[in-house]
Amino acid sequence: MSQSARRRNQRGHGALLRDEILAAATRVIDAAQTEAEVSLRGIAREAGIAAPSVYAHFADRDEVLMAVAEASWRQVCDEITELSAPGATPRDKLILGCQTYVSFAQRFPLRYALMTQSADIPPAARQALETVTRGLLACRSRAPQSPPSKTAHRIAASLSVALHGVAMLHRSDSPNLWLSDFSTDEIIRSLVDAAILRLEHPRSAARV
Structure with missing residues (x-):
């Protein structure tokens, strides 16, 4: 600096x-x-x-860090929107968005830690979750225009929590645990496909 x-x-x-x-x-x-x-x-x-x-x-250093975290959430959302290929399928767009999220955590590990350690969810973080929810809904084969249900929000939140786990394990060039056996992209694709499958069969998802 x-x-x-x-x-x-x-x-x-x-x-x-x-x-x-x-x-x-x-x-x-x-x-x-x-x-x-x-x-x-x-x-x-x-x-x-x-x-x-x-x-x-x-007011103090913590308020500065909170403002940086909020701005970083907005940056993630902007990057996901910018990198989404116009001609890609909804599944491809969702996978690319998830890859962008994990990549951000790897590029900016300390900022990502600040973004995810607060007990209060900033508005931009909720926007990121809404982006995941909309991406999932776009992947449905039926009723793609219907509004998000509680089940859809829950599945999107589950996917986001899983992505957070991948991001925390892969914030360096030396992946930990199971990411040493499988590539990050393989894990992300599996998580996305599982979320889409649960969304397509909401009754089964509700029982889990």
């Missing part, structure tokens, strides 16, 4: 400074190995401002 001289924002441009602090915090987090290495002083240094200036926009 390198510190550069920062030009003072014009009056009324407080939102711009807040965005700069978040961008600096993201860079600090991505360069760190543990959360303990992330400090407000380090974030301020990366942003090119005095440490007290951070308090005009965030």
Whole structure:
């Protein structure tokens, strides 16, 4: 990380400074190995401002980390949308979205840990789950336009929890446990196919 001289924002441009602090915090987090290495002083240094200036926009370090986590959830959703191939089948799109999610965790392990450790679910995380739910519904062979049911939401949540497990095991170049025997893509495809099958047979899914 390198510190550069920062030009003072014009009056009324407080939102711009807040965005700069978040961008600096993201860079600090991505360069760190543990959360303990992330400090407000380090974030301020990366942003090119005095440490007290951070308090005009965030109450403390935890609030900065929460804002970075929320922005990261939005980034995941944007990447999934951007990388979805227009000509792909709904199943292919869902698999690609799941692969994108796991890839994000591998590229930004500390940010991903921050995204998933909060007890409060941020709005952008709920949006990510809705993206999974819509992707699953698009894969159904019947009644594709019907609104999501409680069962659909539950199956989507189950798929998301399973993907979280894959992401946690595969946040480095050395996969752990069963990911040493099977590729990440094989595992993701199996999880997606199992979720689609359960959605196609909701009565069986409800009994499990």
